């Protein structure tokens with residue numbers, strides 16, 4: 025079987041999860057140390073995204089358990105096919121997976137990989153532009169239960185057709201790797217693409233998740249569809265949002281109501297959520313400085329505790345290469361689910377106060393001892409979510425460092 029396919033470029037067999045696939049031999053496509061091998065290869069393949077794919081499998085499996093019937097899945101930007109093929113091989117109750125790619129070479133390779141794993145009956149590979157493929161499945165009887173939009177760059181071009189191709193209560197997973205706009209390095213591009221203003225604050229990765237979720241909510245609302253964000257994460261160079269869609273104008277109204285702004289004071293680090301902006305500048309209630317803002321973005325939950333628990337259960341049943349890392353991520357996300365939006369980063373506070381950085385656990389403890397909610401965040405290993413005001417956090421850090 026392995027000898028039957030001639031890719032016409034250097035390849036190798038890689039093993040991931042329960043499948044083995046033929047993928048570009050990345051070392052053959054790096055000519056300079058700065059080359060990004062996955063996009064240099066004739067077919068896109070990034071081994072670092074294994075964690076992203078593992079988590080997708082847990083999320084879709086959790087969703088399948090939740091609705092308790094067979095599900096149909098679609099991955100319209102598939103590359104080697106590794107993700108969609110893993111869905112078919114590893115998600116119990118995955119009835120069929122449709123994968124597509126605009127690149128002919130990718131489609132040939134993905135088709136071969138489906139056959140290599142004996143999954144050609146349940147994995148269909150189509151040579152098609154993602155929006156055309158999804159639009160072809162917008163009719164009620166052709167829609168999917170779950171769609172994974174995993175492009176290189178921004179996913180915004182595919183959101184509308186992905187939402188139209190989902191059944192009521194379907195699950196949409198979206199990757200965004202364009203963190204420069206989303207984290208405020210290129211704010212104009214973010215406003216253009218996501219319809220919201222980013223901020224270069226220390227919690228910009230959470231803002232990125234909220235901007236993407238807000239964009240999904242706004243696109244869905246046009247179709248009288250509401251969303252519920254069940255899980256999200258920020259890892260390495262990308263963010264992911266998992267949103268369950270729910271049909272109905274009232275549901276759409278409720279999700280539009282979940283949009284708003286995060287106001288931020290770059291002077292004292294105060295931040296607060298706001299439902300609306302006014303023409304006049306907003307003064308920081310703690311120090312009186314003029315505040316900046318991010319948004320409109322998603323203000324409601326970006327994790328669902330119950331969904332994280334379902335994913336944790338699925339993770340325990342599997343021997344994924346990233347199991348431990350995922351268990352830690354899920355347990356932190358569970359704690360974060362009901363904690364306040366935004367987090368403080370201890371480096372930023374210490375920098376401001378010209379003090380050494382204290383241990384995260386010590387700061388968490390001192391905040392709790394003073395009656396505040398305080399939990400860590402997966403977004404930053406030295407980040408803390410708390411309902412304590414910015415100046416109180418700084419005072420407590422100061423005190424802690426003084427007695428250390």
Ligand SMILES: C[S@@+](CC[C@H](N)C(=O)[O-])C[C@H]1O[C@@H](n2cnc3c(N)ncnc32)[C@H](O)[C@@H]1O
Pocket residue numbers: 067068069070073077100101102103104105106107124125126127130152153154155174175176
């Ligand atoms: C980041 S790669 C996908 C990686 C894959 N999801 C995985 O987990 O390995 C993005 C893929 O999208 C394909 N692509 C780009 N524009 C497309 C379009 N308009 N329609 C369909 N596929 C497209 C590229 O050829 C590339 O294979």
Ligand SMILES: [Zn+2]
Pocket residue numbers: 289290291292293294308309310311312313
């Ligand atoms: Zn302030």
